[in-house]
Amino acid sequence: MDPVTSVFTLLILLLTFVLVTLGSQAMRRQQRIRLSLRPIGAYQEMPTIIGEAVESERPIHVSFGGSGLGAEATVSALAVADLLYPLAERAAIASQTPIISLSDPTALGLAQGTLIRAYRRRDNMDAYTSTAARWYPNGGRSLALAAGVAGALADEDANLSVVAGRFGPEIAFIGEQATRYDQTFYGHSDQLDGQAVAWVMSRQPLIGEELYVAGAYLPAQPSATHLSQLLAMEGLRVVVLVALVLITIVAFAAEWIGLFLLVVGIAAGVLAVIFILNYLRQHRGRAT
Amino acid sequence: MKRISGILASALVIGLGLITLWGLFPGSPVAFIATVLVQLVVVVSAAAVLIGVINLLWVHLRRVLRGDPGWPYSLALFFAALAVIVIVTLERLNLIGGEVSLSTFLFNAVQVSVESALASLIVFFLVYAAARLFRHRVTWSSLLFVVTLLIILIGWLHIPALDFFSGVSEWIRTIPASAGARGLLIGIALGVATAGVRVLLGQDPSYRE
Numbered sequence: 001m002d003p004v005t006s007v008f009t010l011l012i013l014l015l016t017f018v019l020v021t022l023g024s025q026a027m028r029r030q031q032r033i034r035l036s037l038r039p040i041g042a043y044q045e046m047p048t049i050i051g052e053a054v055e056s057e058r059p060i061h062v063s064f065g066g067s068g069l070g071a072e073a074t075v076s077a078l079a080v081a082d083l084l085y086p087l088a089e090r091a092a093i094a095s096q097t098p099i100i101s102l103s104d105p106t107a108l109g110l111a112q113g114t115l116i117r118a119y120r121r122r123d124n125m126d127a128y129t130s131t132a133a134r135w136y137p138n139g140g141r142s143l144a145l146a147a148g149v150a151g152a153l154a155d156e157d158a159n160l161s162v163v164a165g166r167f168g169p170e171i172a173f174i175g176e177q178a179t180r181y182d183q184t185f186y187g188h189s190d191q192l193d194g195q196a197v198a199w200v201m202s203r204q205p206l207i208g209e210e211l212y213v214a215g216a217y218l219p220a221q222p223s224a225t226h227l228s229q230l231l232a233m234e235g236l237r238v239v240v241l242v243a244l245v246l247i248t249i250v251a252f253a254a255e256w257i258g259l260f261l262l263v264v265g266i267a268a269g270v271l272a273v274i275f276i277l278n279y280l281r282q283h284r285g286r287a288t
Numbered sequence: 289m290k291r292i293s294g295i296l297a298s299a300l301v302i303g304l305g306l307i308t309l310w311g312l313f314p315g316s317p318v319a320f321i322a323t324v325l326v327q328l329v330v331v332v333s334a335a336a337v338l339i340g341v342i343n344l345l346w347v348h349l350r351r352v353l354r355g356d357p358g359w360p361y362s363l364a365l366f367f368a369a370l371a372v373i374v375i376v377t378l379e380r381l382n383l384i385g386g387e388v389s390l391s392t393f394l395f396n397a398v399q400v401s402v403e404s405a406l407a408s409l410i411v412f413f414l415v416y417a418a419a420r421l422f423r424h425r426v427t428w429s430s431l432l433f434v435v436t437l438l439i440i441l442i443g444w445l446h447i448p449a450l451d452f453f454s455g456v457s458e459w460i461r462t463i464p465a466s467a468g469a470r471g472l473l474i475g476i477a478l479g480v481a482t483a484g485v486r487v488l489l490g491q492d493p494s495y496r497e
Contacts, residue, residue, distance in 0.1 A: 013485065016482055016485040017485050069329075070333055071333075075484050076480070078492060079479070081494055082483075085493070105339060106332070108336065108340055109339075113494060114494065117493070131350055134344070135341075137344070143403045143406045143407060144399075147406055154358075169410050170406070172410050173410075173413065192472065197417075200417045207475075208471075208473075209475040212479030212483045225489075228486075229483060229486045232482045233478050233479060236482065237478060
């Protein structure tokens with residue numbers, strides 16, 4: 001890392017740290033705070049579809065893709081685990097164990113651990129099977145995973161397929177198979193090409209940062225930490241937006257100083273006219 | 289006891305996470321510790337592959353034993369995996385060999401060719417999916433998607449009569465598509481940063497419960 005990047009990274013991390021800590025403390029102290037979350041269609045639909053899966057005794061499928069622990073995709077693997085836990089917890093009352101697929105073996109323990117937590121929470125460890133989490137060897141792309149999962153989805157008649165984490169365009173195989181066998185499909189990828197394909201094939205799109213807030217949306221009572229993470233992300237988003245606008249204005253001003261002054265002048269003039277008209281209207285109202 | 293192990297796990301995660309992070313910065317005095325920790329991850333990953341292979345074999349053997357739908361494929365996979373393990377072991381012991389090793393030949397003949405065939409099918413799935421997009425959600429965004437797709441495809445043709453589309457296609461790829469991709473990546477980066485900090489604060493439930 002060069003010094004400038006280091007300073008920016010440190011600043012962003014410190015800001016995130018402060019936002020998450022403050023948000024978490026505020027959420028814990030003020031139990032009555034009710035956040036109104038921006039609706040995300042996929043997260044709104046998932047609980048209902050899992051209810052249908054439980055009633056029809058069909059399994060659900062969640063895939064980690066190429067995400068695993070110890071590399072670049074560590075956080076995306078943890079985010080998929082966050083997504084998996086509330087889904088598995090809802091499905092854990094049924095006899096059908098969820099199908100978990102992954103192509104990075106380091107995610108195997110994470111997936112099994114998450115499932116065990118969900119089954120323990122529901123006190124239904126008898127229904128848990130260690131083969132629920134399955135490793136599919138990966139090549140240059142996750143094609144083997146995609147082809148293997150597509151076959152398993154057809155054989156085991158899954159009701160819901162949530163595919164998130166690290167995927168390329170091969171996510172299309174799973175989406176296609178899910179559609180062919182009347183299974184609800186939600187896709188997400190932290191890779192641009194995979195995300196584009198997932199958007200086309202999903203019943204409701206899950207885009208970009210939406211994967212990382214599953215813990216705040218899916219549980220009936222989300223934890224203070226997950227909500228504070230969501231708040232921190234929104235705060236950072238505002239900071240990035242303001243920074244982008246300011247940089248654009250400064251760059252525009254430096255390049256086209258004359259035009260910039262003209263635009264600012266016109267904007268100031270329009271605002272002044274609006275202010276005067278409003279003042280006159282109010283003044284006239286009071287006089288009559 | 290459970291509470292103490294949870295606190296210990298959190299303390300370990302926070303401590304090691306912060307040391308690794310600090311080690312990434314230039315001139316950090318703990319850089320060597322961070323390097324050792326990262327190398328430790330590589331060792332753990334290698335062990336995880338072995339666990340993955342056992343998991344794969346056990347999952348498919350179980351399918352065969354229970355007679356689940358598609359069990360013949362599982363049987364084929366089980367014996368193929370065992371055969372490859374035997375071949376690679378014999379090669380390492382120099383009991384079989386040649387100019388091109390048998391395992392490399394099998395990999396190129398089976399795995400690479402099958403993956404290439406699968407990759408070539410992706411484009412058909414995508415075009416079909418784009419056409420089907422209207423069946424389950426007709427929105428302004430899906431309409432915009434299909435119109436953009438058509439413009440890009442026509443733009444690629446480089447027909448002199450349709451030169452206008454070529455220009456529009458180029459503009460779409462360099463300005464709006466590039467801006468959208470950057471927006472998406474910034475969003476993912478924000479998600480990664482906040483989720484990463486949550487883990488560094490010892491708030492992730494995966495190791496605390």
